Amino acid sequence: MARTPIPGTRDNILSAASDLFYRHGVRAVGMAQVIEAAGCGKNLLYRHFPSKAHLAAAYLTLVRARRDTAIEAALTTADDPAGQLIALVTEVADLVRSPEYRGCAFRNHLTEFPGEDDEPARVARSYLRDTRAQVDRLVAELGKPARDADRIWLLIGGLHGDPAQAPVAIEWVTELVR
Known part of the structure; x- marks a missing residue:
């Protein structure tokens, strides 16, 4: 007789995998490690x-939902596009200064799997494309040239490499939009 899965099992597995994938990278983590961390059996996983690709796509989808929520909360703190751009860069700056920060999950994945066009890569590219479009839209609403969106996107990307630059990025975006 088949056992009834315990409610929350999928979330437990995804949580365990997400932690491992973010800390070590998707490529470095084997399914046996996920099984051990989740405390489940192979069949249940x-x-x-x-497949691992399904699990990686679910991980990136979960990260995207969290990032979308954080960005939306940051954007609601300002009423104008200039304030929203500053809030967006500040939110990323705060994120990268966290001791748990290990880089952008989406950029990390695309670095691990360059040229892939599977579901996890599509989730990662979609997030980056949509976030860039949000920057483009806010810059356009300010009536600023498209190169300013390029500059802000570079600031955001640079934050992922060096958290010590967070105050500089916030200062620069403030100067750029004011």
Whole structure:
């Protein structure tokens, strides 16, 4: 007789995998490590996630939902596009200064799997494309040239490399939009 899965099992597996993937990278983590960290059996893992690619896509989708929520909360702190751009860069600056920060999950994934066009890569590219479009839209609403959106995107990207530059990035975006 088949056992009834415990409610929350999928979330437990995804949580364990997400932590491992973010800390060590998707390529470096084996499914056996996920099984051990989640405290589940192999069959249960594969019932919820038929492949590592499915699990990686679910991980990136979860990260995207969290990032979208954080960005939306930051944007609601300002009423104008200039304030929203400053809030967006400040939110990223705060994120990268966190001791748990290990880089942008989406950029990390695309670096691990360059040229891939599977579901995890599509989730990662979609997030980056949509976030860039948000910057472009806010810059256009300010009536600023498109190169200013390029500059802000470079600031955001640079933050992912060096958290010590966070105050400089906030200062520069403030100068750029004011």
